[in-house]
Amino acid sequence: MTEAEIAKRRFTRMVAVSAASVFVAIAAIICAFRFSQSWLLFVFGVALLIGFGAQIWFITGVRSAKRGV
Numbered sequence: 001m002t003e004a005e006i007a008k009r010r011f012t013r014m015v016a017v018s019a020a021s022v023f024v025a026i027a028a029i030i031c032a033f034r035f036s037q038s039w040l041l042f043v044f045g046v047a048l049l050i051g052f053g054a055q056i057w058f059i060t061g062v063r064s065a066k067r068g069v
């Protein structure tokens with residue numbers, strides 16, 4: 001598998017995880033305020049961290065591929 005194919009697969013995974021995280025975060029924040037469920041703020045925060053983590057994972061993978069590590 002070439003580096004371009006690996007990067008494309010990695011990008012696809014990152015987009016999927018980020019999109020799912022955005023949907024969960026939006027649903028959690030809307031439900032937290034509408035139904036006064038403060039525990040959903042924790043879900044919102046975790047969803048944001050997972051989304052940012054997926055993007056960092058993608059960037060570090062691309063950087064290490066350029067270095068040949």
